[in-house]
Amino acid sequence: MYMAIAKPGRFWRPLWLIGAGLAATAALDLTGTWAVFADPGASFTAFDASPQAYSLPGLGLDPAQLELFAGGQQEFQQRWVVLLGIGGKWGRGPTSNAERCADCHVNNGRGHSPDADREMLASMLVRLSIPGEDEHGGPLPHPNYGDQLQSQGELGRVPAEGNATIEWQDHVEQFADGSSVLLRSPNLHFKNLSFGSLGPDVMTSVRIAPPIFGAGLLDAISEDVLLDIARRQQELGFNGRLNHVWDTQQRSLAVGRFGWKANQPNLKQQAGSAFLNDLGVTNSVFKLENCPPIQVACRRPRGMVPEQPERAFDALLLYLRALAVPARRHVDDPVVQRGEQLFAQAQCAVCHVPDMQTGNYAALVQLSQQHIHPYSDLLLHDMGEELADGRPDYAAGPRDWRTPPLWGIGLSEKVNGNAALLHDGRARNVAEAVLWHGGEARAAREAFRAMASADRAALLAFIASL
Secondary structure (H helix, E strand, O other): OEEEEOOOOOOOOOHHHHHHHHHHHOOOOOOOOEEEEOOOOHHHEEOOOOOOOOOOEOOOOOHHHHHHHHHHHHHHHOOEEOOOOOOOEEOOOOOEOOOOHHHHOHHHOOOOOOOOOOEEOOOEEEEEEEEEEOOOOOEEOEOOOEOEOOOEOEOOOEOOOOEEEEEEEEEEEEOOOOOEEEEEEEEEEEEOOOOOOOOOOOEEEEEEOOOOOOHHHHHOEOHHHHHHHHHHHHHOOOOOEOEEEEEOOOOEEEEEOEOOOOOEOOHHHHHHHHHHHHHOOOOOOOOOOOOOOOOOHHHOOOOOOOOOOHHHHHHHHHHHHHEOEEOOOOOOOHHHHHHHHHHHHOOHHHHOOOOEEEOOOOOOHHHOOOEEOOOOOOOEEEOOHHHOOOOOEOOEOOOEEEOOOOOOHHHHHHHHOOOOEOOOOOEOOHHHHHHOOOHHHHHHHHHHHHOOHHHHHHHHHHHHHO
């Protein structure tokens, strides 16, 4: 579904290319045409703005796929337990962070950070590593705690690794017009550590759970498309880069596209990693429990391996691949249209790329050759020291983050009760998130800061329409 805004004698160009032209010429005039669309996921768009907007299947699934989708949805909601016969599916643990996928991805949306100081983390986790690289060039896990702090164990049998809390530090940022906004940054604290101090060399990174809808479409984008975007950005003075990470099944390096630092190569490995690290459930991708040598009780023999049956895992993967993207709203609103102009003018669209094409995707053929609008390039960018976590991840440096997709962002609070943004949830709304942008995005941040209040409101209205 397209509606074109055009001037006579002009031709249609994707918005991000218009933004690129602006960046190249330093022009500020959007006199060309740009795409106005309501279907960001192409045929996998859900025209629904209810709290279920992130949970609907795309069009065109056949009856067998719809049945598998329903089974995968049930698997996503499935409660996993550490002991047989206590009201769930056995296999969680020995250590874990949650009981089910939906604990962190409420209604398939993003996680949230605690508002109160020293409150336990929920729907978020802490990555851990020490200086150096593992055998594949990835982060080197902490010798006692692995690469993720596990806050749950098995009562009386396996101790939890420990707990983490956040203490917020506030500071005020000013806009050029004199108005201000209160920003917050997290200070991480650990307590109840069961296996000794983390040590002075530990590197940590707090991560909220990302939304999961549209993941199949992102999985279907070819490497060539991403390389072409990176090339175009470099011509404009930006430095979008692919991460290259270990593909566990192919036993080779592959392009990363999922995770806050693009540290997972495909949707299956992303899901398998979440099962293992978040739920403590082994699967066909990761068959060994996450038990560092010092954790003797954790390493005791267990039952079925893998704990997640392949048929159930396949259903879950179909569910994740087939989740539709919410439709845009208010596309005819002049304020929203003005905000879209400002979005390109501030060069936001250079990295939050509106237009992409999926390739051939055998895992779900209906996702093949779809023209989509994720507002992401899936590339790594230097976002400045203020957002740095100090923790490298393959080719992603301590200041690097993958550009998160913006599609569906305007429904976040309605769907799952919060609008937390950025990797650690420090931003409580889009304006705060923009003001944290540094590094390659510093010019865009300063353009936003310098806008008149009406223009800022228009840009935010555009993003809320996505």
